[in-house]
Amino acid sequence: MANSSFKGDFILVGFSDQPQLEKILFVIVLVSYLLTLVGNTVIILISFIDPKLKTPMYFFLTHLSLVDISFTTSIVPQLLWNLRGPAKTITPLGCAVQLYVSLSLGSTECVLLAVMAFDRYAAVCKPLHYSAVMNPQLCQALAGVAWLSGMGNALIQGTITLWLPRCGHRWLYHFFCEVPSMIKLACVDIHANEVQLFVASLVLLLLPLTLILMSYGHIVRAVIRTGSVQAWNKALRTCGSHLMVVSLFYGSIMAVYIQPNSSYAHTHGKFISLFYTVVTPTLNPLIYTLRNKDVKGALRRLFHRDVSL
Template sequence: MGMTNSSFKGDIILVGFSDQPQVEKILFVVILVSYLLTLVGNTVIILISFTDPKLKTPMYFFLTHLSLVDICFSTSIVPQLLWNLRGPAKTITFPGCAIQLYVSLSLGSTECVLLAVMAFDRYAAVCKPLHYSAVMNPRLCQALAGVAWLSGMGNAFIQGTVTLWLPRCGHHWLYHFFCEVPSMIKLACVDIHANEVQLFVASLVLLLLPLSLILMSYGGIVREIIRIGSVQAWNKALGTCGSHLMVVSFFYGTITAVYIQPNSSYAHTKGKFISLFYTVVTPTLNPVIYTLRNKDMNGALRRLLHRHSYKKKMKYGEQIYLKN
């Protein structure tokens, strides 16, 4: 790998996928394309949610926040990962590692809570349609979004600080591709059982509590549809909730596999590839899922493109007129 102990001083070596150099070349291309799609897809969602009057609803307000989280979450991890995949040097400075730990943990935690908030919004839309506007009023929406961001920051501050305070005794080989709590605590040269318990408890609160709220929301939706008992109601609910359910399945299915487990060997084996899924693939899939399955979003995108092409034609027409 072209790395020596004397080269690094206080730096961290992100071992990542360096034991599989052929895989690194493929991953570089796949991750670069995914990252560019993440940036473009989520930026388009934010843009059309802000500019299209028909999308001034709670659902798209929360979707804008989700897209912003996905952009920032990917950006906190992927550029460093791409840099490490392109050559033999795999280092990140300790301050850089600490920043990556705090930022990625904060944003990942925020997404967990935000997905639960979005499930509650879908519950209100399906089960309380007549009172939806009153229930999901702008003040409540802003408060719920604020809770998501603040809970993410609070969790990152507590877990990140506890992790970074652990003595490392010169250990700097991190068997992962980014600075994440489960792999960072393995660098400690003291008994980390208490830290693993603390991580497990924190994960239960910030992963399983929002997931429980999501399941309760969808339980209420299913009960309401069964009560109505029509195929039309099922189709409408699927159209309303299908995209969110897919996003929840992808995100929670992978992140719980990393954080809710008793063994400590995940980072050396399958854990790196599972982490790749929720750090790289899921932020790319979210805008695809929401635009492909969403008539309102597709309509807004067409209107935006139509406005853009109309302006270009008008500008071109003006230029021809001035020339003549």
């Protein structure tokens, strides 16, 4: 069990209540993390290098890959350290940094996926005006909104959470410092905090999700009007990867945040969080690579050029 000899440090119980899983999880998490780093780094590099990928879609995909790398890096190294041995501690400063960074990046991804849905809407519904609509200035502004909204949410949520009195409570029944589990350490009535967390979750999760659904609603309506099988195939090629990424990310993160904190099951909550913090960032570059002819073409050109040299 966790070593509690470090006075003042938080104790991340994590999966120590299931020690038989820790070695298996260590291997799975390590492999997933390495794939996340490699896959997302490759997407960032080819988006910068290949001139055919100098489009709004890949501009936003580069930001998504950067978010995924940073998000997992804020969590996974500490998780791997805790899985490999009996020490499960994290310093108060380390916990605060992890809370702010992971919350900021997770919120940024929520908004960024909504921005990418708008980009897909413009590509399908406004193809003749796509370049004018998704001009570089608008793309940079939308990316800036995503990053700033994430940082703003982290400053508000993180600060409120860290200011709660804990009366010496240090046992955190999670594998990283996350708001739903952190507020459970408070020794005061946290009902107001639960309500505030729920409202913030509605804004940062359901509002972007609503915008995503609206974008795809317009896309479906535009395709239905054409009544063409080719139009359906083109729409699926254009939007399929983004839809899969949205489903994976929102499906898991909403299971944690859009519910009363009292029903936040320790075991289930940890495994769901493991999915959107470790698995989803690993799958994102694979989804965009395997389903996207432009990315596969860019990779072939890159490797062909390397072989030629």
